[in-house]
Amino acid sequence: MSKNETGPHLPAAPKQSTAHPDSSAEELPLDLHSALRTVQEAERSARRNLGGNTALVYLLWGTTWIIGYGSLWGTQQGLLELDPPAALGVLGVALAAATLTTIVLFARSSRGVRGQSAFQGGMYGLAWALGFTVMAAMSAVIGNSVDEFWLRGLLVNSIAVLVVGLLYITGGIIFNDKAQSLLGIWLLLVTIAALVSGPDFFLAVFLFLGATGLLAGSAVEYLRTRRQRNG
Amino acid sequence: MPELDPVIHAESRLRALTTLNEVGENNQIAFTKLQKMLDMTAGNLSTHLRKLETAGYVEVTKTIEGRTPATYVGITPEGKAAYARYRKNLHDLLSGLA
Numbered sequence: 001m002s003k004n005e006t007g008p009h010l011p012a013a014p015k016q017s018t019a020h021p022d023s024s025a026e027e028l029p030l031d032l033h034s035a036l037r038t039v040q041e042a043e044r045s046a047r048r049n050l051g052g053n054t055a056l057v058y059l060l061w062g063t064t065w066i067i068g069y070g071s072l073w074g075t076q077q078g079l080l081e082l083d084p085p086a087a088l089g090v091l092g093v094a095l096a097a098a099t100l101t102t103i104v105l106f107a108r109s110s111r112g113v114r115g116q117s118a119f120q121g122g123m124y125g126l127a128w129a130l131g132f133t134v135m136a137a138m139s140a141v142i143g144n145s146v147d148e149f150w151l152r153g154l155l156v157n158s159i160a161v162l163v164v165g166l167l168y169i170t171g172g173i174i175f176n177d178k179a180q181s182l183l184g185i186w187l188l189l190v191t192i193a194a195l196v197s198g199p200d201f202f203l204a205v206f207l208f209l210g211a212t213g214l215l216a217g218s219a220v221e222y223l224r225t226r227r228q229r230n231g
Numbered sequence: 232m233p234e235l236d237p238v239i240h241a242e243s244r245l246r247a248l249t250t251l252n253e254v255g256e257n258n259q260i261a262f263t264k265l266q267k268m269l270d271m272t273a274g275n276l277s278t279h280l281r282k283l284e285t286a287g288y289v290e291v292t293k294t295i296e297g298r299t300p301a302t303y304v305g306i307t308p309e310g311k312a313a314y315a316r317y318r319k320n321l322h323d324l325l326s327g328l329a
Binding site: 030032038039043049114118 | 235240241242243245246249250253254255257258259260261263264268269303305318321324325328
């Protein structure tokens with residue numbers, strides 16, 4: 001190995017653009033520190049481009065829970081001048097918007113990659129779609145069978161968060177993401193707390209414990225990504 | 232003294248192989264997406280991928296998506312092993328410098 005290759009500081013790669021003329025297949029040899037920097041930067045860039053923005057997704061869902069459950073809880077407690085069905089409508093619209101945005105974000109990051117991870121991502125997406133289709137059907141049955149509005153809400157939302165919690169745990173296993181699995185476990189614990197607290201208090205549990213868990217997950221992901229970017 | 236694989240030890244090929252290693256052995260990435268991620272010209276990336284392909288480190292697959300031709304690139308098991316060897320040797324050499 002030449003002295004040049006082991007020297008600590010050869011000129012680094014251009015900062016703005018690494019595009020080279022088409023004919024330059026041969027490049028100046030890298031020194032060891034430049035090689036390590038190149039590897040670290042390429043790894044960070046690949047993870048950023050391929051992994052999607054998980055922090056943004058958790059932030060989106062945390063905010064959705066605050067808006068949706070906040071509206072329902074505020075209505076239930078008499079803090080907002082909304083009818084319960086109107087507050088339920090706010091939750092529905094917020095959930096629909098968040099779902100659509102999440103689909104777009106993940107579709108953008110997974111576009112252009114095929115193979116095992118595309119299969120895993122596709123099946124995981126299908127699991128979400130089927131899980132919520134079953135949940136919607138179950139909600140219709142509950143809606144026809146249970147007269148009391150807030151008890152109906154407790155049952156429907158607990159089933160929804162059960163599906164979300166289980167799929168977060170599964171997602172963590174598939175994509176080797178411990179934080180996602182832990183968030184799933186937290187949401188299942190929140191569901192138990194909501195069911196135990198009953199129709200009068202379940203909204204406070206989802207609002208204060210569930211949304212907090214999602215926002216904490218967003219903060220953890222943001223800090224983890226920033227640490228990776230800064231090496 | 233460990234040696235660094237000269238096929239990998241060039242900036243563009245090191246960036247390309249690192250990215251393909253992140254994409255994973257059982258996955259392939261579209262040439263256009265890889266080009267955008269690496270900020271390289273199509274001709275330059277092709278040239279470097281050809282070198283990696285000749286060494287058996289990457290596999291280039293041409294296909295048709297709808298009516299459009301598409302090229303996908305993936306790291307081979309040999310490429311993954313060579314990359315892991317390169318990283319270990321780089322680490323050992325840097326440890327020796329410290």
